[in-house]
Amino acid sequence: MATSTASLPISAPRERSSQFGLRLWYGVLVLVGAFGVAAWIYELEHGLAATGMRDVVSWGMYIFTFAFFIGLSAGGLIMASSAEVFGIKALKPLSRLGVLSAAACVTVAALMIIPDLGRPDRILNIFIHPNWTSPLIWDILIISVYFVFSVVDFAVLQRHESEPTTLRRTVRVLAYVGLPTAVLLHSVTAWIFGLQIARTWWNTSLMAPLFVVSAILSGTALVTLLALAAERWGGLNLPDDTRRWLRGFITVALIVDLFFVGCDYITVLWGNVPADRSALNLVLPGGSWSWIFWTEWIVGGVIPLSLLLVPRLRKVQGSLGLAASLAIVGVLAFRIELVVIGFINPLTQFPPGNAIGTYNPTTTSFQLIGRYSPTWVEYGIVLGLVALFAAIMTVGYHRLIGPSAAKPKAVVRPLPAAPGPEVPAGTDASTPGGPGTVRNA
Amino acid sequence: MASGSKAGTPHHVMVIDTNRCVGCWTCAVACKQINNEPLGYWWNRVLTTAPNQSTTAKAPASDNIDVPYGVFPNLELAYLPVACQHCNDAPCVKVCPVQATFRRDDGTVLVDYERCIGCRYCMAACPYGVRIFNWGDAEYAPGGIVGYGEEYRYDGRLVFTPERPKGVVEKCTFCVELIDVGEDPYCVQACPIGARIFGDLNDADSTVSQLVNEGGAVQLHPELGTDPNVYYVPVRQRVARES
Numbered sequence: 001m002a003t004s005t006a007s008l009p010i011s012a013p014r015e016r017s018s019q020f021g022l023r024l025w026y027g028v029l030v031l032v033g034a035f036g037v038a039a040w041i042y043e044l045e046h047g048l049a050a051t052g053m054r055d056v057v058s059w060g061m062y063i064f065t066f067a068f069f070i071g072l073s074a075g076g077l078i079m080a081s082s083a084e085v086f087g088i089k090a091l092k093p094l095s096r097l098g099v100l101s102a103a104a105c106v107t108v109a110a111l112m113i114i115p116d117l118g119r120p121d122r123i124l125n126i127f128i129h130p131n132w133t134s135p136l137i138w139d140i141l142i143i144s145v146y147f148v149f150s151v152v153d154f155a156v157l158q159r160h161e162s163e164p165t166t167l168r169r170t171v172r173v174l175a176y177v178g179l180p181t182a183v184l185l186h187s188v189t190a191w192i193f194g195l196q197i198a199r200t201w202w203n204t205s206l207m208a209p210l211f212v213v214s215a216i217l218s219g220t221a222l223v224t225l226l227a228l229a230a231e232r233w234g235g236l237n238l239p240d241d242t243r244r245w246l247r248g249f250i251t252v253a254l255i256v257d258l259f260f261v262g263c264d265y266i267t268v269l270w271g272n273v274p275a276d277r278s279a280l281n282l283v284l285p286g287g288s289w290s291w292i293f294w295t296e297w298i299v300g301g302v303i304p305l306s307l308l309l310v311p312r313l314r315k316v317q318g319s320l321g322l323a324a325s326l327a328i329v330g331v332l333a334f335r336i337e338l339v340v341i342g343f344i345n346p347l348t349q350f351p352p353g354n355a356i357g358t359y360n361p362t363t364t365s366f367q368l369i370g371r372y373s374p375t376w377v378e379y380g381i382v383l384g385l386v387a388l389f390a391a392i393m394t395v396g397y398h399r400l401i402g403p404s405a406a407k408p409k410a411v412v413r414p415l416p417a418a419p420g421p422e423v424p425a426g427t428d429a430s431t432p433g434g435p436g437t438v439r440n441a
Numbered sequence: 442m443a444s445g446s447k448a449g450t451p452h453h454v455m456v457i458d459t460n461r462c463v464g465c466w467t468c469a470v471a472c473k474q475i476n477n478e479p480l481g482y483w484w485n486r487v488l489t490t491a492p493n494q495s496t497t498a499k500a501p502a503s504d505n506i507d508v509p510y511g512v513f514p515n516l517e518l519a520y521l522p523v524a525c526q527h528c529n530d531a532p533c534v535k536v537c538p539v540q541a542t543f544r545r546d547d548g549t550v551l552v553d554y555e556r557c558i559g560c561r562y563c564m565a566a567c568p569y570g571v572r573i574f575n576w577g578d579a580e581y582a583p584g585g586i587v588g589y590g591e592e593y594r595y596d597g598r599l600v601f602t603p604e605r606p607k608g609v610v611e612k613c614t615f616c617v618e619l620i621d622v623g624e625d626p627y628c629v630q631a632c633p634i635g636a637r638i639f640g641d642l643n644d645a646d647s648t649v650s651q652l653v654n655e656g657g658a659v660q661l662h663p664e665l666g667t668d669p670n671v672y673y674v675p676v677r678q679r680v681a682r683e684s
Contacts, residue, residue: 122557278500350490368504
């Protein structure tokens with residue numbers, strides 16, 4: 001790393017490249033977002049019957065994506081705070097990118113809850129009649145705090161960036177507050193599940209530590225991907241030192257994450273309690289959901305660990321990006337495993353099981369072992385919100401963080417007419433990459 | 442047994458004698474009728490079990506009802522009707538973010554249809570799987586509204602309606618509209634063998650008091666500490682004949 005300041009190392013300005021790619025990217029995001037809105041309108045019209053959820057599996061894609069995005073929000077804030085608290089200079093260039101992604105992720109996670117509600121019009125009841133014994137209320141509180149905190153933190157970092165002499169103390173204080181706030185956010189989200197006595201699959205005190213570590217893993221991996229995308233398409237220069245720290249963070253978090261999941265498995269296997277075993281058997285090889293096991297342990301475990309640790313593989317171009325992507329896939333598999341298996345594993349082993357709550361003339365209304373597959377409505381809404389995240393990151397990077405934002409400090413730029421911001425000449429926006437996407441130009 | 446009832450208020454309890462239950466599902470169908478439950482809704486259901494088994498301990502004999510456990514001729518079969526257990530320490534009441542699910546002083550757990558936001562956290566928290574969500578528009582077999590047929594409010598809160606409120610969770614109400622006028626819940630009235638007994642646990646002379654205090658009636662999943670107000674009289678085991 002050449003500079004020791006917190007500013008982004010910016011590569012030499014290249015030839016003005018076409019804005020076409022960026023516009024195309026925004027076009028795709030707007031289309032996907034519009035599809036998401038359309039899917040939500042369809043869902044409002046037809047009720048949650050439009051989803052794949054029923055009374056046995058009564059939470060599905062919205063909730064595991066919510067938990068997944070809460071986890072993703074960890075990386076940025078933890079990285080930005082660690083840079084200050086532990087004095088890791090190499091991570092400072094990623095502070096603003098990280099905090100922005102934290103704010104975007106937590107926004108998307110909070111929005112993900114709304115289509116999951118049967119009566120979204122009554123959402124204000126949460127503030128009118130809060131029930132303080134409900135972990136959901138705690139979570140709404142900490143999500144709000146976390147969102148406000150990350151927005152304030154971003155604003156402070158932004159200010160500090162333009163005038164490095166001011167706000168030094170504030171940046172430090174916020175870093176010290178940010179770390180425990182992030183840990184609390186993931187713990188409270190874990191307690192939504194972990195405190196429930198009804199489902200043995202959830203009821204473990206390991207849940208909060210597991211959420212914290214998997215959040216650090218997926219969040220760091222996300223910031224890595226964002227940084228790599230910004231390097232490729234946004235003119236960011238990623239020093240080797242920063243890469244090393246990112247690789248280190250991901251490696252340690254992945255090992256601890258797999259260790260925790262393994263601890264849970266061995267506890268269930270050794271204890272051999274029927275209700276616990278019937279849940280784990282669904283996931284283990286031979287079970288009907290064993291793809292989760294393979295995704296978590298091989299695709300999201302052994303392969304990224306090899307890419308991160310084996311010296312020969314580590315040197316291969318793109319190994320860090322691939323490892324980060326696979327680690328994120330592994331964490332997503334864990335979130336699916338947590339939510340869906342928790343519901344599919346029968347509460348009672350006695351036939352006919354539970355009623356599903358809707359009528360189908362060709363099959364029974366009861367399920368002993370739950371079944372779940374998301375519908376196009378769920379995919380549409382989730383993809384729409386992912387597009388919102390990508391849009392926030394692309395706009396935020398180009399207007400606030402990247403080299404395009406650094407140049408005309410005092411100049412008030414006109415609002416763009418097209419759904420893409422004006423990219424001043426001399427930026428490297430040849431092929432816009434969405435955050436989190438690794439595409440070939 | 443923590444009964445949080447004030448003096449003077451009854452403590453409503455249901456006892457189900459599993460020695461008597463024949464698995465005819467009359468209670469479940471009666472429940473559907475009085476509460477105008479649409480197709481696919483079952484507030485009350487009858488599980489096919491082996492006698493006195495914990496509901497999670499034994500692998501099912503079959504996915505279908507009425508299939509006995511064991512190998513001929515050593516077969517065993519029992520039934521376990523399960524609806525809302527009306528827990529005194531109810532997980533659903535604890536997790537509801539908006540206090541839509543609440544416990545009355547008589548022990549009855551009810552849902553305020555007008556406050557529920559449809560987050561379904563209660564369904565995730567309930568160990569008995571007795572809650573039903575209104576996923577879409579209700580579908581009925583031809584015939585229209587049957588059963589109680591009117592809205593019922595307790596303390597101003599809508600706790601029963603024959604019209605299904607889309608996007609809201611519902612469940613067994615102990616037929617609150619009937620017990621508040623001194624009648625038994627409809628499943629108790631409908632059971633052809635008298636396997637269901639309803640009464641006041643605060644009244645030491647009531648049948649339910651005797652069954653709970655002396656008759657060995659047990660709760661479902663007592664180990665979870667939910668302290669239900671539904672009790673089951675266990676099947677009296679007969680000595681197996683030598684084969």
